[in-house]
Amino acid sequence: MTGDISARLVASLAGEMRLAEPLAPHTSLKVGGPADFFAVPADQADLQSLMAIILETGTPYLVVGGGYNLLVRDGGFRGVVVSLEQLNEMELLPDCRLRAGAGVTNRELLRFVGEHGLAGLEFLSGIPGTVGGALTMNAGAHGRSVLELTESVTTLKAGAVTVTAKERLRFGYRRLELGPGEIVLAAVFALGAGDAGEIERKIEGYLEHRRNSQRVGFPNAGSFFKNPEGKQAWRLIDEAGLRGCRIGSAQVSEVHTNFLVNRGGAKAADFLELAQLIKEKVRLQCGIELEEEVRIVGVD
Numbered sequence: 001m002t003g004d005i006s007a008r009l010v011a012s013l014a015g016e017m018r019l020a021e022p023l024a025p026h027t028s029l030k031v032g033g034p035a036d037f038f039a040v041p042a043d044q045a046d047l048q049s050l051m052a053i054i055l056e057t058g059t060p061y062l063v064v065g066g067g068y069n070l071l072v073r074d075g076g077f078r079g080v081v082v083s084l085e086q087l088n089e090m091e092l093l094p095d096c097r098l099r100a101g102a103g104v105t106n107r108e109l110l111r112f113v114g115e116h117g118l119a120g121l122e123f124l125s126g127i128p129g130t131v132g133g134a135l136t137m138n139a140g141a142h143g144r145s146v147l148e149l150t151e152s153v154t155t156l157k158a159g160a161v162t163v164t165a166k167e168r169l170r171f172g173y174r175r176l177e178l179g180p181g182e183i184v185l186a187a188v189f190a191l192g193a194g195d196a197g198e199i200e201r202k203i204e205g206y207l208e209h210r211r212n213s214q215r216v217g218f219p220n221a222g223s224f225f226k227n228p229e230g231k232q233a234w235r236l237i238d239e240a241g242l243r244g245c246r247i248g249s250a251q252v253s254e255v256h257t258n259f260l261v262n263r264g265g266a267k268a269a270d271f272l273e274l275a276q277l278i279k280e281k282v283r284l285q286c287g288i289e290l291e292e293e294v295r296i297v298g299v300d
């Protein structure tokens, strides 16, 4: 990247711009090299002015939320990593609807719905991350997923703000179809009227369930692989004899075999090698091709 482009990127942003920012601390797996630029736009207008320069100069970019579903390779990311943490506004709308920005954390969202007696999103309790990440991944649990409860999703597509009604969104298990480089800005959720106390009890109940079933004790990114149709990835990995299997400091959790954990000082390469081994062994054992749920980004 030329000095001229670098200077224009830095000058385009009112928010924060960090250079050579290590990405490991921005992910729950705690691996990965640096980003050339790490931008935190101050608001949507600031994001749009940054994106105008990024698109004009053809600079590669990657939007991140909380980094709870992200494996960054050891060489990091050549280009601009954009955090939407400042797009964190929530607004209560009529008829039990709620607008939330991409940077709102799931925890803040749950606090808000609890306080306002809005029912439906309780299943998000214990799923870490942001609204942007939850929408992009169609995060879910207990048979429910977040896009089911949206009325519309607002995105930034080739520099233009677009609002798409739920009926026109294409989504499925842990996926939302977005155009190349499309950025999720916000969503309107259509929820139900509920009793605040009951909603909070449900949120706490789901959290307690996770504390018991997912106490893996080391940095992880939740389920590493998607569940194949009608199967559970953890069971396939277990049946392939991989519980506790370790490469370098990356390990198949002893507690939950679809969680890969960082036992301390792991490299992204350790996780990639371990993931490859798991896929091969599961394929040999039962002929099923596992697919990563975790998004793998960056360069070696």
Ligand SMILES: Cc1cc2nc3c(=O)[nH]c(=O)nc-3n(C[C@H](O)[C@H](O)[C@H](O)COP(=O)(O)OP(=O)(O)OC[C@H]3O[C@@H](n4cnc5c(N)ncnc54)[C@H](O)[C@@H]3O)c2cc1C
Residues within 6 Å of the ligand: 028, 062, 063, 064, 065, 066, 067, 068, 069, 070, 084, 102, 126, 127, 128, 129, 130, 131, 132, 133, 134, 135, 136, 137, 138, 139, 140, 141, 174, 182, 183, 184, 185, 214, 220, 221, 222, 223, 295
């Ligand atoms: C302990 C643990 C338990 C978990 N349990 C669950 C679970 O039960 N169910 C579940 O579904 N997930 C679960 N996860 C995975 C993770 O919490 C979800 O995928 C979550 O939605 C990720 O949100 P995030 O903000 O961290 O996204 P990130 O990890 O930062 O990003 C995920 C992907 O979305 C893209 N992205 C993020 N924000 C935007 C945006 N605004 N616009 C465009 N693209 C964007 C990123 O580029 C990346 O490709 C778990 C993770 C952990 C660590």
